[in-house]
């Protein structure tokens with residue numbers, strides 16, 4: 489075998505002169521706008537992006553995040569508001585009722601945690617057990633063999649509008665991050681982020697119709 | 703002229719996806735390009751390129767009828783123009799029975815005393831040549847199914863060069879080691895010299911080191927100009943929208959994404975390199 493091209497399969501069919509293709513003059517080149525386009529859409533300097541992701545700024549307080557994920561927010565908000573009414577209007581199933589009792593308790597408990605907002609003291613979730621990019625250690629994503637390693641499967645029940653938004657969410661995150669990231673990673677990160685934003689979570693639950701007991 | 707089959711021992715490594723991306727890039731380089739879909743399965747190139755060919759009408763003329771020497775029209779009439787600047791000879795459900803049909807054709811040829819001229823693994827090359835197809839194109843790329851058999855043998859015999867997407871895992875790398883033997887086997891069977899134009903580590907994840915895979919492949923002497931990263935959003939988007947990657951980014955992305963542009967540039971580079979190695 490050859491490393492390179494093999495023999496010419498049509499050698500016999502083109503005895504003397506193969507008609508020279510006249511399209512061979514790189515007509516395509518000016519169509520190739522990829523370079524210039526890439527330069528046109530500059531992303532933020534890495535430093536700035538870091539600051540954004542590290543701060544717990546809510547999207548609507550953060551102009552940059554708003555423009556960056558405008559697409560996502562509109563689709564998401566629309567479906568959210570229409571589905572809100574549906575959810576509260578239609579009778580909830582008993583399993584959902586059980587869950588609602590639970591989350592009511594949780595939300596009243598955690599409200600105080602969120603109010604203090606000092607996550608070092610009152611963090612609901614611990615630091616991830618694996619070394620992070622900031623430590624000297626090798627970050628988890630570099631040592632794990634696959635996306636499911638060290639993870640437990642938990643079932644999540646989502647309404648359609650959330651399921652529909654997920655792919656776009658993963659896209660938006662991948663895009664901001666500059667590399668594709670799996671839905672599994674995004675889900676965990678999103679859930680972790682939410683644990684630092686109890687207020688946000690509470691707001692949504694209230695919008696769905698959960699009311700405080702007092 | 704440049705002819706190659708996208709080949710990999712396993713399925714799902716990206717033959718069709720990478721093939722479509724390369725076809726688009728060759729066409730963008732101003733070349734006259736023909737794709738031939740030899741995969742009978744539904745997730746084939748014909749589907750990806752959204753070509754609406756009558757794949758389940760066995761009365762209609764199709765590539766298999768030509769391969770078994772029972773054509774109903776000229777081969778050129780079976781060629782579709784895609785929206786992506788290149789042509790496609792589409793797949794057909796009759797490909798599912800290619801092996802049986804070729805055997806039967808062989809028997810009929812034997813009965814007629816023409817058995818020696820009928821080579822069931824060299825039919826595609828013969829048919830293309832008879833139709834004058836090689837004179838009309840600069841590049842012919844064939845997308846075969848993953849399983850070894852008459853589809854693959856016909857594809858390789860008609861192109862004699864391979865572009866090999868490689869899964870960037872231990873298993874994928876094992877298959878690179880076994881490649882030499884495998885190609886030797888094909889050469890013996892087809893009695894032709896077969897070349898490897900490029901190996902392409904495809905789907906390299908964030909967690910894996912693409913340089914390492916490129917090195918490993920190059921150490922074995924295979925041209926490997928680029929590794930393609932894991933880009934599920936881009937490539938799944940292509941399958942969803944049924945189009946090629948540059949077309950997808952242009953048409954279905956509201957704004958460009960740097961990491962996707964980088965992948966498109968790599969594909970362009972790979973296509974250029976393959977053209978060079980192939981002597982264009």
Ligand SMILES: Nc1ncnc2c1ncn2[C@@H]1O[C@H](COP(=O)(O)OP(=O)(O)O)[C@@H](O)[C@H]1O
Pocket residue numbers: 710712713714715716717718719720745848904905906930931932933934935937938941
């Ligand atoms: N670089 C990549 N990153 C992410 N997904 C990919 C990549 N290359 C291919 N895929 C996906 O892998 C799947 C299988 O690809 P396909 O081209 O059909 O493989 P094959 O033709 O070898 O069977 C497709 O869903 C495709 O979107």
Ligand SMILES: [Mg+2]
Pocket residue numbers: 717718719741745746747845846847
């Ligand atoms: Mg395929």
